[in-house]
Amino acid sequence: MKSATPPNGHMPRHLAPEREFTMRFTSTPRGARLARRLVSHRLDDWGHPYTTHVNETLTLITAELSANAVRHGHVPGRDFHLHLVLGEGIVRVEVTDTRAEKQPPSSAPVTDSLSESGRGLLLVAALSDDWGVTPRHAAPGKTVWAELRVQQEGHPRTHRVAPEPTDVELLLATASLLRDDLGSRPEDARHGGRRR
Numbered sequence: 515m516k517s518a519t520p521p522n523g524h525m526p527r528h529l530a531p532e533r534e535f536t537m538r539f540t541s542t543p544r545g546a547r548l549a550r551r552l553v554s555h556r557l558d559d560w561g562h563p564y565t566t567h568v569n570e571t572l573t574l575i576t577a578e579l580s581a582n583a584v585r586h587g588h589v590p591g592r593d594f595h596l597h598l599v600l601g602e603g604i605v606r607v608e609v610t611d612t613r614a615e616k617q618p619p620s621s622a623p624v625t626d627s628l629s630e631s632g633r634g635l636l637l638v639a640a641l642s643d644d645w646g647v648t649p650r651h652a653a654p655g656k657t658v659w660a661e662l663r664v665q666q667e668g669h670p671r672t673h674r675v676a677p678e679p680t681d682v683e684l685l686l687a688t689a690s691l692l693r694d695d696l697g698s699r700p701e702d703a704r705h706g707g708r709r710r
Contacts, residue, residue, distance in 0.1 A: 529601035533560050536597045539580070541588045541611070546580035549596045553607065560600055568664045571641050572598075572605055575660045578634040579609040582658065587611025604643075605662050612655040 535556045539545035553576040554569055562568040576596070583594040589612045597608040638645050642660035650656055 529599055529604060529606060531599045531601040533600040534598065536595065538593045538595050541584050541592060541594050543581075543584060545594065546577065546584045549580040549594075549609075550577040553596070553598055556598060557605070562605075562664065568605065568662065572607060572662055575638055575641055575662070576607050576609070578637050579607065579658050579660065582634050583609045583611040587613040587656070589613050600664075603663055603665070605664050606659055608657050608659040610650055610655060610657040612650070612653070614650070614654040614656060 535552070537549070537552065539549050550573055554564060554573040557569045557572060558564050562572075564570075576598075580594065580596065587594065592612040594612075595608075595610040597606075597610070599606045599608075638660050641662070643663050645658070645660040648657050648659070
């Protein structure tokens, strides 16, 4: 059952993680896009292919939480952290920023139908099975998290011969995603996808 009004400080349940992914991102729109893309890739690796409900829903939730961390939780020179956990039939995404004084409302706000913003938490509340806000451990800031109950929709990719990606492989994949992102901007297209 979905939490209609999760109170601030509502603690997520402790999961025995089967899989985890943690990464720090620059607190910029580009960092938020990269977080969304990497969550989608990781879920695909974990047996929830790109076009499944689980992958698409958690990717959208990640996009909203990351965008909020950039827009409302940004402190100059500080990054945001993303933690993705799969365990016990639940996938939880946590986005942590360093701005403690700006807390999300305890319930998703009601927005004007003509407003161009303010729907992020409404989407998170509607799409997740549970969500909340907790203080950041041992440092200023907060963690906004959301959980989705899942069933294995595909088969985990156990046919791999190679071990799980190393840090170097993850950095190379990240660099590749950034290059793809740069080439997709209209101003880069005029210059053949290259910077001046």
